[in-house]
Amino acid sequence: MLLNVLNKPLARSILTVLRSKDTDQISFRKSMVRLGRLLGYEIADNLTHTEIEIETPLSKARGVVIKDLDNIVIVNVLRAATPLVEGLLKAFPAARQGVVVAKRQEGTFKRDTGRIDVDIYYSKIPDIKPEDAVIIADPMLATGSTVLKVLELVRSKGSPKTTVIVSVIASKDGVNRVLSLDHPPNIYTVEIDDELNDMGYIVPGLGDAGDRAFG
Ligand code: URA
Numbered sequence: 001m002l003l004n005v006l007n008k009p010l011a012r013s014i015l016t017v018l019r020s021k022d023t024d025q026i027s028f029r030k031s032m033v034r035l036g037r038l039l040g041y042e043i044a045d046n047l048t049h050t051e052i053e054i055e056t057p058l059s060k061a062r063g064v065v066i067k068d069l070d071n072i073v074i075v076n077v078l079r080a081a082t083p084l085v086e087g088l089l090k091a092f093p094a095a096r097q098g099v100v101v102a103k104r105q106e107g108t109f110k111r112d113t114g115r116i117d118v119d120i121y122y123s124k125i126p127d128i129k130p131e132d133a134v135i136i137a138d139p140m141l142a143t144g145s146t147v148l149k150v151l152e153l154v155r156s157k158g159s160p161k162t163t164v165i166v167s168v169i170a171s172k173d174g175v176n177r178v179l180s181l182d183h184p185p186n187i188y189t190v191e192i193d194d195e196l197n198d199m200g201y202i203v204p205g206l207g208d209a210g211d212r213a214f215g
Contacts, residue, residue, distance in 0.1 A: 001046075002179060002187065004042065005189055005190070005191065005192060007191075010038065011190045012191065015031075015191060018168065018206050018212075025215045028213055030083075032087065036088045036089075037090045037091055039166050039168075042188060044066065048066070051063070052064065069092065072132070072133050073098060075097070075098040075100060076098070076100070077100050077137060078099055078102070079101075079213075079214060080213065081137040083213050084139050095135075098123070098126055098154075099122070099123070099125075100123040100153060101120065103118070103119050104116050104117070104146065105119060109198065109200030115145050116142075116143045118145045118146050118149050120153070123150075125157050126157070128158030128159070129158060130159060130160070132158070132162075133160060133162040134160045135165075135166055136151065136166070138150070139169070141189060142170075142174050142200055142202050142205075143171070144174040144178050147174075151165075162186065166189070168189065168191075168206075168209075169192075170187065170191075170193070171202045172192055172194055175189075
């Protein structure tokens with residue numbers, strides 16, 4: 001499935017903490033890490049697995065192996081994604097990692113196109129192999145402008161088997177824009193909000209994820 005919304009009480013309750021304006025920086029960051037872990041497990045559940053037979057100390061047993069766990073690349077869209085990536089790494093401890101420093105140019109959001117200008121200041125992404133699953137982590141999928149730029153950078157490094165964009169809140173417009181690509185990535189998020197405000201922020205959203213996590 002291309003769009004995966006984690007409509008589950010535990011994930012939603014953690015997102016509720018993130019959304020509240022009364023949540024302090026420490027609780028915010030910890031909650032983002034927890035959601036990263038849950039989203040990671042959800043992604044892992046949808047990776048290809050094969051049935052195997054193994055031997056326990058007593059007998060033979062059927063089991064499952066997920067080979068793709070060794071072929072994960074996580075791209076951290078700095079700075080806001082850092083606590084989300086910390087959680088994802090609990091689900092994918094063997095992941096290779098890339099970083100992209102991206103900044104939206106505030107005040108450039110255009111409602112008619114749904115786009116905002118984004119500057120990429122630095123990127124370092126490992127070479128992508130055909131068997132890789134690439135997870136682009138950006139906690140807020142708002143206009144989609146940032147993740148689409150990051151997606152281009154990833155695809156310039158190779159053609160992965162799977163590409164996933166993981167966020168905690170997405171906007172309807174951002175989701176539609178990403179899914180309208182010729183080769184759309186999968187999207188994992190916890191909830192989808194209806195609106196973007198005039199600055200291109202998600203409403204009700206949770207505010208600026210970077211500011212709230214880093215103080
Ligand atoms: N980035 C954020 O941190 N929050 C939004 O609502 C949109 C982009």
